[in-house]
Amino acid sequence: MAIFYINLYNDHDVIDDEGREFDDLDVARAAAIAGARELVAEHIRHGEPVNLDHRVEITDATKVVLAVIRFRDILTIKNKA
Amino acid sequence: MEELGPSALQSFVDRLLVRSELSAVEQQAILALPYHAAHIPARQDFVHLNEEIDASCFVASGLIARFGQTASGVRQITAFHIPGDMADLHSTVRPIGVGGLTALIDTTLLRIPHFAIRQMAAVYPAIGEALWRDCMLDAAILMQWIVNVGRRNGRARIAHLFCEMAIRSSGDGTALLRYALPITQEQLGDAVAMTSVHVNRCLKSLRVDEFAIFQGGVVEIHDWDRLAKAGDFEASYLLADTAPERQKRLLKAGYAVFAVPTPSRKKKSFNI
Numbered sequence: 001m002a003i004f005y006i007n008l009y010n011d012h013d014v015i016d017d018e019g020r021e022f023d024d025l026d027v028a029r030a031a032a033i034a035g036a037r038e039l040v041a042e043h044i045r046h047g048e049p050v051n052l053d054h055r056v057e058i059t060d061a062t063k064v065v066l067a068v069i070r071f072r073d074i075l076t077i078k079n080k081a
Numbered sequence: 082m083e084e085l086g087p088s089a090l091q092s093f094v095d096r097l098l099v100r101s102e103l104s105a106v107e108q109q110a111i112l113a114l115p116y117h118a119a120h121i122p123a124r125q126d127f128v129h130l131n132e133e134i135d136a137s138c139f140v141a142s143g144l145i146a147r148f149g150q151t152a153s154g155v156r157q158i159t160a161f162h163i164p165g166d167m168a169d170l171h172s173t174v175r176p177i178g179v180g181g182l183t184a185l186i187d188t189t190l191l192r193i194p195h196f197a198i199r200q201m202a203a204v205y206p207a208i209g210e211a212l213w214r215d216c217m218l219d220a221a222i223l224m225q226w227i228v229n230v231g232r233r234n235g236r237a238r239i240a241h242l243f244c245e246m247a248i249r250s251s252g253d254g255t256a257l258l259r260y261a262l263p264i265t266q267e268q269l270g271d272a273v274a275m276t277s278v279h280v281n282r283c284l285k286s287l288r289v290d291e292f293a294i295f296q297g298g299v300v301e302i303h304d305w306d307r308l309a310k311a312g313d314f315e316a317s318y319l320l321a322d323t324a325p326e327r328q329k330r331l332l333k334a335g336y337a338v339f340a341v342p343t344p345s346r347k348k349k350s351f352n353i
């Protein structure tokens with residue numbers, strides 16, 4: 001278990017100053033992806049634009065960035081079947 | 082059996098008196114209820130889903146949550162209970178953990194045996210009615226929480242919860258503009274059905290707009306009217322029955338005897 005911080009760089013930049021305990025980075029990454037998807041969904045629901053370059057970053061307690069997840073990496077949009 | 086003294090249940094009496102008129106004898110009967118105190122450390126479950134229980138839990142200090150859980154283990158917090166609340170009063174008549182209970186921070190509970198509560202309500206019908214009203218308040222709050230997670234956007238959910246807890250924390254129908262809510266963003270997310278990333282985003286938005294700040298387990302409300310508007314919050318579900326004219330003893334009017342016809346009905350049976 002370790003504490004990871006998930007920062008959001010969206011229309012508001014939101015620095016996570018509380019952190020949360022996860023088993024490992026993979027579990028933290030899954031939580032970060034779920035959070036990013038929820039935010040994208042909220043934007044879509046309210047007819048707000050989604051900037052695919054916006055991102056969440058996972059850091060450790062020393063603020064070292066361990067993973068970057070851009071919104072474009074967690075969405076699949078198809079034009080044709 | 083650890084005891085904390087005869088006035089340990091005074092805050093429960095105070096809570097009931099907000100909505101119900103009770104005589105000095107009736108108040109004394111509540112204060113005389115037997116109990117044993119239990120200290121529960123933070124993040125420990127103390128009532129499990131579907132567990133059979135024989136006592137109701139009064140929160141003497143700390144903060145607890147009721148929760149439900151999916152088969153895959155994901156939790157949804159369905160209630161916060163603060164000091165002065167009898168968290169599972171309803172279990173007196175349905176002694177099974179319909180929701181689990183967990184301590185969010187270090188908490189002291191007074192476990193009051195169901196038989197003692199039932200006995201008291203049988204001897205003092207006005208207390209029975211006061212307890213019934215107390216259960217109704219919890220049900221009204223739950224209904225609002227369902228509307229919250231079902232129909233409000235993320236920011237509104239948190240704004241609504243902050244307004245609700247401001248009134249509940251005061252205990253007198255007013256709203257505290259600064260109060261302790263010692264939970265993590267993750268726990269807040271579990272209560273409003275949101276990821277902690279989304280919670281964080283909405284907290285930032287409420288802070289930037291100068292409606293409210295949530296930091297270090299304290300909620301500070303800067304603009305009540307705008308926070309309430311953002312949260313689609315209307316306090317009547319918390320304040321029902323608290324006006325002086327509503328505190329009259331309904332029992333006085335309740336002893337008429339009715340002959341109730343009992344028509345035969347087709348029924349569907351369930352194996353429960």
